[in-house]
């Protein structure tokens with residue numbers, strides 16, 4: 372639904388600007404926290420399973436799973452951090468992965484999300500530099 376696309380876009384932007392901002396420079400955050408093509412984003416969301424967490428009907432987080440096992444997005448609204456929202460979302464991803472017969476889930480995690488994924492049994496495969504709009508950002512590639 373378009374309203375879901377707006378909600379995921381807003382959570383994405385706020386989570387980067389207010390949470391990931393502690394681990395990245397202002398230039399890196401500006402390069403990352405942008406959506407050039409909201410319509411394209413909505414189409415991508417529709418092309419893969421996406422889960423939205425709601426609290427009292429308010430969207431508070433979302434994640435997704437590309438059918439090859441790639442978890443692309445995991446974002447929780449800044450006001451709802453540390454409440455187990457991402458854990459619930461990852462439970463859904465893991466259940467779907469089992470249904471699909473996948474033997475691993477992999478992601479390219481931000482520095483900010485590293486402790487969360489490690490707590491859930493992911494391990495780091497390699498550190499990598501990713502270029503976004505002229506800024507270089509570090510993240511971590513990790514299979515489960």
Ligand SMILES: CC(C)(COP(=O)(O)OP(=O)(O)OC[C@H]1O[C@@H](n2cnc3c(N)ncnc32)[C@H](O)[C@@H]1OP(=O)(O)O)[C@@H](O)C(=O)NCCC(=O)NCCS
Pocket residue numbers: 386387390391443444445446447448451452453454455456457458459479480481483484485486487488490
């Ligand atoms: C990473 C993120 C998704 C975690 O969401 P969350 O809902 O706060 O996570 P949870 O409450 O489910 O935390 C689960 C566990 O991870 C731990 N954890 C989560 N973030 C942590 C952090 N930054 N440092 C240490 N531990 C952390 C929690 O303490 C908890 O451990 P416990 O179960 O032993 O208590 C959230 O912080 C976020 O949106 N970050 C900014 C956006 C981002 O970088 N997303 C990832 C892009 S790849």
